[in-house]
Amino acid sequence: xxxxxxxxxxxxxxxxxxxxxxxxxxxxxxxxxxxxxxxxxxxxxxxxxxxxxxxxxxxxxxxxxxxxxxxxxxxxxxxxxxxxxxxxxxxxxxxxxxxxxxxxxxxxxxxxxxxxxxxxxxxxxxxxxxxxxxxxxxxxxxxxxxxxxxxxxxxxxxxxxxxxxxxxxxxxxxxxxxxxxxxxxxxxxxxxxxxxxxxxxxxxxxxxxxxxxxxxxxxxxxxxxxxxxxxxxxxxxxxxxxxxxxxxxxxxxxxxxxxxxxxxxxxxxxxxxxxxxxxxxxxxxxxxxxxxxxx
Ligand SMILES: [Fe+2]
Numbered sequence: 142x143x144x145x146x147x148x149x150x151x152x153x154x155x156x157x158x159x160x161x162x163x164x165x166x167x168x169x170x171x172x173x174x175x176x177x178x179x180x181x182x183x184x185x186x187x188x189x190x191x192x193x194x195x196x197x198x199x200x201x202x203x204x205x206x207x208x209x210x211x212x213x214x215x216x217x218x219x220x221x222x223x224x225x226x227x228x229x230x231x232x233x234x235x236x237x238x239x240x241x242x243x244x245x246x247x248x249x250x251x252x253x254x255x256x257x258x259x260x261x262x263x264x265x266x267x268x269x270x271x272x273x274x275x276x277x278x279x280x281x282x283x284x285x286x287x288x289x290x291x292x293x294x295x296x297x298x299x300x301x302x303x304x305x306x307x308x309x310x311x312x313x314x315x316x317x318x319x320x321x322x323x324x325x326x327x328x329x330x331x332x333x334x335x336x337x338x339x340x341x342x343x344x345x346x347x348x349x350x351x352x353x354x355x356x357x358x359x360x361x362x363x364x365x366x367x368x369x370x371x372x373x374x375x376x377x378x379x380x381x382x383x384x385x386x387x388x389x390x391x392x393x394x395x396x397x398x399x400x401x402x403x404x405x406x407x408x409x410x411x412x413x414x415x416x417x418x419x420x421x422x423x424x425x426x427x428x429x430x431x432x433x434x435x436x
Contacts (some may be wrong), residue, residue, distance in 0.1 A: 186236035247326035256434035271333035280323030360414030
């Protein structure tokens, strides 16, 4: 299973789309009705969907798998009594996936699909485009139970636990979903993978040219070992350029908070990152979760 995309709803869709194309670097795929789809250069049909709507909501984080994986997940979701949609034979979107949506413990909406269309061609990378959505992080007051739910119904594994976050994987990427301690149940941030560090810094330069400064970074994280640069998009959510994410396999030993302690005044490997806690905190209050119709 892989994290393919995140679907958001917000007002001023066109303004968001314009920003996500330039300076952020995504490529517009198409618009269907009130939703615009944007992709990275990897061979996924899209990375981000922006639907016009008054409220700022996460509609879903979409995982793609084989039909057997998706159907087995649907059975486990039903058996656990989780709130879920009915089975959808074909979502009207690029890729034409079949599957369902369910909610995590605090309403975070996951969609699990098997795409009917073959993957699109990889786009030539010129240092402009993010490759893909790398991970999505949700705020939660039930970090351990929320993580266990993804383990139970989707077969996720915990790569690392720190004092404030759990990092979960479903493929070779060190993490694709993470849960952060909070008194809110909201979107924390969405990360986009760049091909390498040079591409990440090129993207940062493009952001600077357009008047966007980082709210945290550049730096290099502990868990996942990825380089990072966080921004607040014009729609108020925190978004991240990242690169050099650690790839792991089943031999990876799950880290504990004891393994991820920083020296005083440090919050990353390099120690140069400036962090605007107030802006990061504000961004965590912006995107809530769309409720999934119960069945
Ligand atoms: Fe991140």
